Amino acid sequence: MSEHIRLTAAEIGAIWACYMTESATIPMLKYFYSIAEDSEVKSVIELALETSKEHLNELGTLFEKEEYPTPVGFSEEDVNLNAPRLFSDTYALYFIRNFGKAGLAAHGAAVSSAAREDIRALYKRYLQDAVEIEDEAKKALLSKGLFIRPPHLPTPKEAEFVKNETFLRGWLGERRPLTAEEITHMYMNYMNNLYGKSLLLGFAQTAQIAKVKKHFVRGVELSKDILDVLKILLEESNLPAPMTWDAEVSASSVSVFSDKLMMFQANALSAISLANIGGSIALSFRRDIAAKYSKQMINVGFYAEDGAEIMINNGWLELPPIAANRNDLVNQKK
Known part of the structure; x- marks a missing residue:
C-alpha cells in the first residue's frame, strides 16, 4: 500500500479558498434563480448553481478524507429567497460571468501550484467548468445585445519599433x-x-x-x-x-x-x-x-x-490554513 501524500500549503490553501467561494456563491445563485424571469438567464443560473453544488460536495468529501476541518462557510440562512427583486436578470448574467472569470484565474493558479495528481485532475476539471460557465453567460449576453466589446484598432501597414523614450511619457507633453x-x-x-x-x-x-x-x-x-x-x-x-x-x-x-x-x-x-x-x-x-x-x-x-x-x-472571518506559530508552541511547552 502506497504512503498517503499530504497536501502542500498551496494545495490546501486553494481547496479552502475554493470551498469558501463556492459556499458564498450558492446562496447568491439560489436567489438569482428564484427571481429570474427570462428562461435563457434561468438556464445559465441553473448551470452555475448545479456546478457550484457539485464542487462544494466534492471539496467537503476531500476535507473529510484528508482529516482537515471543513470550513463553516455559508448556507441558506444567509439568504432570504422570499425577498423582492434587488437585481435584474441582466445583472445575474454579469454576476455569473464575473464568477466564471474569477474561477478561470483561481483554478488555473491551483493547477499550476498543485503537485498531487488527484488535485491537478480536480482543478483541470474545475477549470473546464469555469470556461463553460463564463462562455454560457457570455453567449446569453451576446444573444441579448448586452455584451460590451472592447474597441477595434486600425491595422498597421507593417511591424514597427519604438523609436524613442517618449513612448513611456505621460506627464508632460503630448501623450501617445x-x-x-x-x-x-x-x-x-x-x-x-x-x-x-x-x-x-x-x-x-x-x-x-x-x-x-x-x-x-x-x-x-x-x-x-x-x-x-x-x-x-x-x-x-x-x-x-x-x-x-x-x-x-x-x-x-x-x-x-x-x-x-x-x-x-x-x-x-x-x-x-x-x-x-x-x-x-x-x-x-x-x-x-x-x-x-x-x-x-x-x-x-x-x-x-x-x-x-x-x-x-463581528466574528465573521474564518481563519484560513496557516503555518504553525513556533513561538507560541515553545511558550506553551515552557
Missing part, C-alpha cells in the same frame, strides 16, 4: 495613444468596477448593520473614482467608455443576504481588484497610467483592510 494591452486592461478594470459598484449599491440598500452599510457606500464611491479616472484615459485616446449598470439594481431595501455574506463578497471584490490592478501596472508602459493604477491599489488596499477588520470584529 493607448496600446492594445493598456486598452484591454482599462476595459477589464472598468467593467469590474461597473459590476462591483452595482453590487455594492444593492448591498448598501439592504445591509442591516450601520457600519457595514457605510462600508458599502464607501465602496461605491471608490468605484466611482476609479471609473472617472479610467473614463478620462479612454476618452483621451478617443475611445468610448461603457455605460453604468445602476439601472440593474432596484429600489428595494428589504434584506436579501446576510451582512456576513455581503461582506465576504465585498472582500472578494477587493482581492480581485488588487490582482487586476497589479497586472495592469505590469503591462502599462506610460508612466502616468502606472502611477494612477498605483494610487488605486493603495486606496483599494485600505478598503480591503477595513473590510477585513469589520469581518473580524
Whole structure:
C-alpha cells in the first residue's frame, strides 16, 4: 500500500479558498434563480448553481478524507429567497460571468501550484467548468445585445519599433495613444468596477448593520473614482467608455443576504481588484497610467483592510490554513 501524500500549503490553501467561494456563491445563485424571469438567464443560473453544488460536495468529501476541518462557510440562512427583486436578470448574467472569470484565474493558479495528481485532475476539471460557465453567460449576453466589446484598432501597414523614450511619457507633453494591452486592461478594470459598484449599491440598500452599510457606500464611491479616472484615459485616446449598470439594481431595501455574506463578497471584490490592478501596472508602459493604477491599489488596499477588520470584529472571518506559530508552541511547552 502506497504512503498517503499530504497536501502542500498551496494545495490546501486553494481547496479552502475554493470551498469558501463556492459556499458564498450558492446562496447568491439560489436567489438569482428564484427571481429570474427570462428562461435563457434561468438556464445559465441553473448551470452555475448545479456546478457550484457539485464542487462544494466534492471539496467537503476531500476535507473529510484528508482529516482537515471543513470550513463553516455559508448556507441558506444567509439568504432570504422570499425577498423582492434587488437585481435584474441582466445583472445575474454579469454576476455569473464575473464568477466564471474569477474561477478561470483561481483554478488555473491551483493547477499550476498543485503537485498531487488527484488535485491537478480536480482543478483541470474545475477549470473546464469555469470556461463553460463564463462562455454560457457570455453567449446569453451576446444573444441579448448586452455584451460590451472592447474597441477595434486600425491595422498597421507593417511591424514597427519604438523609436524613442517618449513612448513611456505621460506627464508632460503630448501623450501617445493607448496600446492594445493598456486598452484591454482599462476595459477589464472598468467593467469590474461597473459590476462591483452595482453590487455594492444593492448591498448598501439592504445591509442591516450601520457600519457595514457605510462600508458599502464607501465602496461605491471608490468605484466611482476609479471609473472617472479610467473614463478620462479612454476618452483621451478617443475611445468610448461603457455605460453604468445602476439601472440593474432596484429600489428595494428589504434584506436579501446576510451582512456576513455581503461582506465576504465585498472582500472578494477587493482581492480581485488588487490582482487586476497589479497586472495592469505590469503591462502599462506610460508612466502616468502606472502611477494612477498605483494610487488605486493603495486606496483599494485600505478598503480591503477595513473590510477585513469589520469581518473580524463581528466574528465573521474564518481563519484560513496557516503555518504553525513556533513561538507560541515553545511558550506553551515552557
